[in-house]
Amino acid sequence: MSTAYTNDEIAALQEKAKRHLWLHFTRMSSYADSDVPVIVRGEGQYVYDQRGKRYLDGLAGLFVSQIGHGRTEVAEAGARQASELAYFPLWSYAHPQAIELADRLSAMAPGDLNRVFFTGSGSEAVESAWKLAKQYFKAIGQPNRYKVISRSIAYHGTSMGALAITGLPGIKEPFEPLPPGGVRVPNTNFYRAPEFVADDIEAFGIWAADEIERAILREGEDSVAAVFLEPLQNSGGCFPPPPGYFQRVREICDRYGVLLVSDEVICAFGRLGYYFGSERYGYQPDIITFAKGVTSGYAPLGGMLVRDALMEPFSQGQSTFLHGVTFAGHPVSCAVAMANLDVFEKEDLLGNVRANEAAFRATLEKLNDLPIVGDVRGDGYFYGIELVKDKTSRQTFNDDESERLLRGFLSHALFDAGLICRADDRGDPVIQLSPPLTCTQEHFDEMEQILRAVLSQAWTKI
Ligand SMILES: Cc1ncc(COP(=O)(O)O)c(C=O)c1O
Secondary structure (H helix, E strand, O other), X not given: OOOOOOHHHHHHHHHHHHHXXXXXXXXXXXXXXXXXXXXXXXXXXXXXXXXXXXXXXXXHHHHOOXXXXXXXXXXXXXXXXXXXXXXXXXXXXXXXXXXXXXHXXXXXXXXXEEEEXXXXXXXXXXXXHHHHHHHHHHHOOOOOOOEEEEXXXXXOOOOHHHHHHOOOHHHHHHHOXXXXXXXXXXXXXXXXXXXXXXXXXXXXXXXXXXXHHHHHHHHOOOOEEEEEEOOOEOOOOOEOOOOOHHHHXXXXXXXXXXXXXXXXXXXXXXXXXXXXXXXXXXXXXXXXXXXXXXXXXXXXXXXXXXXXXXXXXXXXXXXXXXXXXXXXXXXHHHHHHHHHHHHHHHOOHHHHHHHHHHHHHHHHHHHHHOOOEEEEEEEOOEEEXXXXXXXXXXXXXXXXXXXXXXXXXXXXXXXXXXXXXXXXXXOOOEEEEOOOOOOOHXXXXXXXXXXXXXXXXHHHHO
């Protein structure tokens, strides 16, 4: 299929984009003198722009396209559903697609996470989990529990509640005051661990987990409702949990009656080689929040999987969880999610990630010979490459250098070279990769080659 637009079509779209479209988290001024990148088509691991130029989708869109692009069977499942029942709410009614998907997800989820509350997005899932925690504790006679603990630099979404949980001061500040109760603890970046645990990853993990206990005690142990943690923290550049970290966190949560919410908006559905990130790292959450990969982006959907016990107060008498959104569990999205999960099973995508993740890591680790590469870290198909000014001292870039390097050069240069990935400086500067789960060695090599060329060039510009 040809994707190339004519020059007139390109110019017309550019003009409309610049005049009317507002891109998210984007400095719109940066497109004043250059084209807005417009992606028109996807196939497998690749997407194509208006001119027909091909890009390796090294970020799966935005940690979304697990099965890759252009799967007609998934698209057709959505079309069939739209013809049969395009929409009906989950407010007092159900539809077969939400029922079947809830049943399937419950069977896949660890332990007694058997109840699915659908949303339309990840932020809504996180928001819902906090609201559930608050109302649940009120319902069981612990009304003072409303605070939520999360890690610094962690991203948990942008709606006001989710933003209060997010640990990135820069994107919170314009919206202060946020809902009260967000409490921050250190993240698990071992590369930048405090000196007293810098040589011992297990001690580092225990220290980081114990910081959660210290926060609970500091805040008042009967005031904390939940701890929100990603299995592998995305923002800041892919921090895997140190060994023992989650086991210790689980113990602490149990000791103080605090809920453990595993925010798996990125890490669920194969990103780490398992349906759920908590499975990979061997811990049992009370709530899992999910979105993105549940549909591989063929339609929007999110939700939370909840332990039976958290539903109990709401299954008796006049009690109701007082929360809902119009498009939650949209029939088309649920049908698409079922077809997406069929592809996972048919093609054993979890098996593909597990079989190839060591090769992905080894290929990216070749970049360690570049002076700008400080650390390559991650798991599964989810990696961060931390960039440094000095490898030995691990010195990072100052704000000006980071601005010039990431925004001024790397983002554009990587895109121009045909790789979609993320150059992020919300923590220390990192490049992030999160490709479709269908990728194999040829795609790892392509990523490595493009990164090698562009990072080598970046070094000459510092
Ligand atoms: C861990 C985590 N939680 C929540 C969100 C918010 O999801 P959404 O953008 O769908 O609202 C994200 C988005 O990337 C995320 O990574």
